[in-house]
Amino acid sequence: MTRRRLSASRREALAFYAFVSPWIVGIIVFLAVPLVVTLLLSFTNWDLFQSPQWIGLRNYSELLFGKSSDFWLALRNTAYYAFILVPLNLVLSLGIAMLLNQPIILRRWFRTAFYLPSTIPIIAVVMLWSWLLAPDGIINEVLSWFGIHGPAWLVDPGSVKNGLIIMGVWGLGGGVVLFLAGLQNIPRFLYEAMMIDGAGPFRRFFSITLPLLSPIILFNLISGIISATQVFTQVYVISENAQNPGDLMLVPYLYNSAFQYQQMGFASAIAWVFFMMVIALTLIILRSARRWVYYESKAR
Amino acid sequence: MLAGAVAAICLSAAGCGSSGSGSGSGSGKIHLTLVMAGSTIDQQTYQERADLYTKAHPNVTVTVKNLPVANSNQELSTMIAGGDSPDIVEVGAVDSIGESLFAKGQLLNLTSYIKSAGMDLSKTFNPGLVSGYAYKGQQYAIPDRGGYIIFYYNKTMFQKAGLPLPTDGWTWSQYVSDAQKLTIVQGGKTVQWGTAIDNWEPAVDSVTHSFGATLVNSALTSATLDTPQYENALTQYNDLVWKYHVSPSPQDYANYGQNVNRDALFAEGKTAMIWAGPWDIPTDAQDHINFGIVDPPTGIGGDGNMMAAGTGLAVSAQSHYPQTAFDVIQAMTSPTGEMKIVQNHEDIPAAVADIPAWAKTLPAGVSYSQLEAASNMIFTPEFPVQQVQMLTVIQTDLTNFFDGTQAVGPAAEKATTDADQVLSGGS
Numbered sequence: 001m002t003r004r005r006l007s008a009s010r011r012e013a014l015a016f017y018a019f020v021s022p023w024i025v026g027i028i029v030f031l032a033v034p035l036v037v038t039l040l041l042s043f044t045n046w047d048l049f050q051s052p053q054w055i056g057l058r059n060y061s062e063l064l065f066g067k068s069s070d071f072w073l074a075l076r077n078t079a080y081y082a083f084i085l086v087p088l089n090l091v092l093s094l095g096i097a098m099l100l101n102q103p104i105i106l107r108r109w110f111r112t113a114f115y116l117p118s119t120i121p122i123i124a125v126v127m128l129w130s131w132l133l134a135p136d137g138i139i140n141e142v143l144s145w146f147g148i149h150g151p152a153w154l155v156d157p158g159s160v161k162n163g164l165i166i167m168g169v170w171g172l173g174g175g176v177v178l179f180l181a182g183l184q185n186i187p188r189f190l191y192e193a194m195m196i197d198g199a200g201p202f203r204r205f206f207s208i209t210l211p212l213l214s215p216i217i218l219f220n221l222i223s224g225i226i227s228a229t230q231v232f233t234q235v236y237v238i239s240e241n242a243q244n245p246g247d248l249m250l251v252p253y254l255y256n257s258a259f260q261y262q263q264m265g266f267a268s269a270i271a272w273v274f275f276m277m278v279i280a281l282t283l284i285i286l287r288s289a290r291r292w293v294y295y296e297s298k299a300r
Numbered sequence: 301m302l303a304g305a306v307a308a309i310c311l312s313a314a315g316c317g318s319s320g321s322g323s324g325s326g327s328g329k330i331h332l333t334l335v336m337a338g339s340t341i342d343q344q345t346y347q348e349r350a351d352l353y354t355k356a357h358p359n360v361t362v363t364v365k366n367l368p369v370a371n372s373n374q375e376l377s378t379m380i381a382g383g384d385s386p387d388i389v390e391v392g393a394v395d396s397i398g399e400s401l402f403a404k405g406q407l408l409n410l411t412s413y414i415k416s417a418g419m420d421l422s423k424t425f426n427p428g429l430v431s432g433y434a435y436k437g438q439q440y441a442i443p444d445r446g447g448y449i450i451f452y453y454n455k456t457m458f459q460k461a462g463l464p465l466p467t468d469g470w471t472w473s474q475y476v477s478d479a480q481k482l483t484i485v486q487g488g489k490t491v492q493w494g495t496a497i498d499n500w501e502p503a504v505d506s507v508t509h510s511f512g513a514t515l516v517n518s519a520l521t522s523a524t525l526d527t528p529q530y531e532n533a534l535t536q537y538n539d540l541v542w543k544y545h546v547s548p549s550p551q552d553y554a555n556y557g558q559n560v561n562r563d564a565l566f567a568e569g570k571t572a573m574i575w576a577g578p579w580d581i582p583t584d585a586q587d588h589i590n591f592g593i594v595d596p597p598t599g600i601g602g603d604g605n606m607m608a609a610g611t612g613l614a615v616s617a618q619s620h621y622p623q624t625a626f627d628v629i630q631a632m633t634s635p636t637g638e639m640k641i642v643q644n645h646e647d648i649p650a651a652v653a654d655i656p657a658w659a660k661t662l663p664a665g666v667s668y669s670q671l672e673a674a675s676n677m678i679f680t681p682e683f684p685v686q687q688v689q690m691l692t693v694i695q696t697d698l699t700n701f702f703d704g705t706q707a708v709g710p711a712a713e714k715a716t717t718d719a720d721q722v723l724s725g726g727s
Contacts (some may be wrong), residue, residue, distance in 0.1 A: 048381040049404045068693070068721035130558035135551040152551040157700060245696050259374040261689040262400070 042268035052265065059269035071270065073245060074253040075277075081161050081249065082228035085168045090220055093175035094213070100176065101183045111180070118173030122233045129167045130154060130238065139166075154238050157246025164234055164247060175220050182216040183209070211294040218293050222282055229278060250274050330360045330621050332628060335379070336390035336611075337372035345644045346390075346632075352640075353631040362388075362628060373397045373688065380406055380618065387619040388629060391441050393432040393608040393680055394502050396687070401614075402440040403685040408615040410439045413626045424635070425650045428604070432680030433612040441612030442633045445641060446650035447578045448606045448678045449506045450671060451596040454589060457482055457492065457572040466573075466594045468673040472510075472536060475573070475597035479546035482572040494546035496562035496571040497537060498553065499702045501691055503575035505681060506607045508533040511599030515694075516723070520684040523719035525694065525712040533599060534701070535708050542704045547571075550703055566591075577609045578648045585663035592666060595674035604679030610650060686722050693718045 006014070017024075042059055046052035063071050100111050117125075132138050133153035140150030153163030190208050199207065210217075232251040239247055250270070258267035336346055343366040350362035365386065367375045377397065379385055389407065391398030401407045414421065421430045425443040433441035453466050461481050466474075479494030497503065505515065511533035516523050524530060540547040548571075553560060562574040567587045575596060584591050596605045613633060615625040631637050638649035642658045649658055659668035684690060694715045701711035 047404065048377050049401075049406050066721070068718040070696075127558055130554075134555050134557070136555040152554055155550045155554045156703065156705075158705075244699055246699075248696070256692065259371075259377070260692065261686070262377055262397075263689075 038268040038271055041265050042272050044265045046264040047262045048264055049262070055265070059266045060273070063266065063269050063273060070245075070248055070253055071250075071273075074248045074250045077161060077247060078229055078231070078249045081164060081168075081231060082225055085165045085228050086221065086224040088165070088169060089172045089175055089224060090217065092169060093172045093220070094179050094217075096172070097176045097179035097183055098209075100180055111176075114176050115173035118171045123237065125167065125170065126234050126237045129163070129170070133163045133166065157244055160239070160244055160246040164231070164238075167234060168228070168231075175224070178216050178220060179213060182213045186212050212296065214293040215295060218285070218289050222285055225281060225285070226278060229274075328359050330624050332360065332362045332387040332619070332621060332625055334362055334364045334388040334390070334613075334628075335367060335376060335386035336364060337367040337369045340366075341644055341646055342366070345640050345646045348644070349632040349637045349640045350628060352637055353628045356631075357627075360624060360628070376401075380616070383618075385616045385618040387616055387621065387625040389441075389614045389616055390444065391433065391612050391614050393429070393610050393612070398433065398441060398612070398614060399435045399683060399687060400685050402435050402438075406617050407440045408617050408619075408622055408626075410442065410615065410626065413615075413623070414439060414442070417626075417630055419630065424633075424652065426652060426675060426678055428676075428678035428680055429608050429610060429650055431682070432608045432610075433614070435685075441614035442629055443610060443650035444613045444633055444638075445610040445647040446608075446655075447610040447648050448608045449502050449575055449577060449596070450593050450606060452566055452574050452576055452580060452584065453592050453594065454566070454569065454572045455592050455665070456590045465592060466597075466670075468595055468670045470594070470597050472597045472599050476540070476544060476546070479540065479573065480544055483546045490545070490548075490552075491570075493548055493565065493571040494544075495540060495573040496565045497540055497547045497575070498550070498562060499695060499698060500561075500575070501695065502577070502607045502609050504534075504537065506575060506596055506605050507537050507599065509607065509679060509681065510596065510603075510605035511536065512603070515681060516684060516690075516719075518682075520682060521723055523690070523694070523716045523723065525719065526709075526716040531708045531712050534698075534712065536599065538702060538704075538708070541702075581662065581666070582645055585666075590665060592670075593668075594670040595677050604677050606674070606678045608678055608680040610647070612650075684723055690719050690722045693722055 041052065043054060043056060044052035045055050045059075063069055096114055100107060100114065104110070134140075135150075135152040135155065137153075139153070143150040151159035151162075153159050153166070186209065190212075191204055194204050194208060230251050231249050232255065235247050235249050235252045236255070238244075251274075254267050254270040254274070257263045257270060334346060334350060336342060343364050347362075347364045350364060354360050354362055373396070376386075376389065380401070385406075389398075389401075391401075391407075398407065402409075419442075421439070421442065426446065428448075429443040429446055430439075433439060433443060451466070455465060458465055458478075461478075463478055463481060466478070475495075482492065482494035483490060484492040508515070508530055511529055513527065513529035513533045514524055515530075525534075541549050548556075548565070556565070562571065563576055563580050563583075565571045566574045566576070566580070567584055567589060569587075569589060578593075581593070598605055613629045615622050615629065619625050633650065635649075635651045635653040638651040638654050639657065641647055641649045642654055642661055645661055649655065655668075655672075659672070662668060697715035697718055698711050700706035701708055
């Protein structure tokens, strides 16, 4: 009796699935299953201890239309934070990358210096900036030299988001590194050709640099939006369990609902609404990318 | 079909978990877990107290597990929901999920156990402490550590200012007057604060209670922050910052550094008076502060100005050995069991019989006599099951008021509305 042997292609396919299975299992266990479970939980009143009871859309209704729901406040705060911080970081990191791309002395030292802050643990960053942004701290001291009376950045509900934005800008090193890599991949002959044609630095920037960096801008934009909208640690540490209405953000709101108040169903509803919003925003950005993102490979 | 399977997973995970707590073997050995949140001294003291029982009952072992204080509520909830519930749970009198857990059937009703054991809690403990661990007339925990909010004053500052030291029953107006005289401003900067207040809930509740105000109505169905008594109490309290300028504002605290609060200012000799718990006594003695303790100043027409801030011990409903767990608690909270709290300088014991011994451990120059005279002023407000969420919502809504940017009326009204929403089952 002869054993039936697997064909080469089948063996190759099995090997493929064997090697990729840990990743697939991880995706299913840590992503797909929680997604489905939280979706189901969002239609229940589960409080961790008692069996969940199906309540339909009540969590969503309470979240979006409830009189004392903090969802809209958290959304406004999160949107303010993200839509100021992300563009600011993009502009600043690109500007810094362009400066670091120049042949200056101690260039490597400067590159390290600009990247290092993004590697510091977030708790240490918060402690440091709490001191810098104190009402009588260094930042306000410098502002006072120019006749500006700085606010209590991390205390006043009206200014705490701005304080968080300042804190967030400090960690733009990751974006700088990506832009720097992109700048160094731009062929020099393109600039030389434009210079021969008499194009000035601004023209060269808008006609060559920006278009060729646009894929990296797109990546930084999407990853920045996702990261900024998920801000948690800074808010939680600064305002002691996110009790300051000026900096109540969506993720701390979700965390409090789940783990302080044991409203798992309600927290799941927050998670799904938040998830759909981020998905929608990402899709809008990707759709718009057709107009302004230039892929060199497609052009060829 | 997938959704149904997932729902089944979800529902089974929502149950009490697979193993419950407490372990034993066929030879009659019982192992219990006690969960608490505090310092290493706290953990050590709990273990020593539990060992008093296990020495007399060699078949029983008790392990004390220390949870991080900041997230203890969350960690405890997760343990219970995950089927890893401890047998004995330390619950707090303030900002604790004890009542919530009991209402959801996660803590045992100890009323029948107490009756069977012939315990008379009102004789063993201060009645103001006992009621803090009862819900709708049923006892879910036994008082364990008897701390309550007291008032600290810096004797050296009072003496330098030529002011008489505070005594039991001193009034609010006397307090404000003293605070004004004790505040020192040099070069436009306050170098010594007459007092230091903030929005720390036990202190706020102690003050408002002494003005005859309550946070919720007696039925626990509606918040009462928008009553004239409560608004008056809040105003009197906040005026210390914004009218009399005798206490640091939130901005002033921020200038001192992250997480610097009234306790730190008192220990550094920057303020003359603060509300705090008895846990500050060892620290202030260590920092060589010449201080005294007294009951806080009394507002107008109030009763009870020292809110209970201690702990109790409860039995998990998932424990396999509830009677043994109760017996351990009974031993730990007896006068003998609580003597360890005194010997280790941990806290004030809840057992009344041990208070004289605790008073003798106070640092030289610190007398218990004023507090002893005011022991009837200890109170525990009755909180609803949604205590944690309600207090968070109230603190958030009063932030602008304590920042001095909003009047008490609108702030109290919003806090009442939002708290009512929480109490009615909305979010």
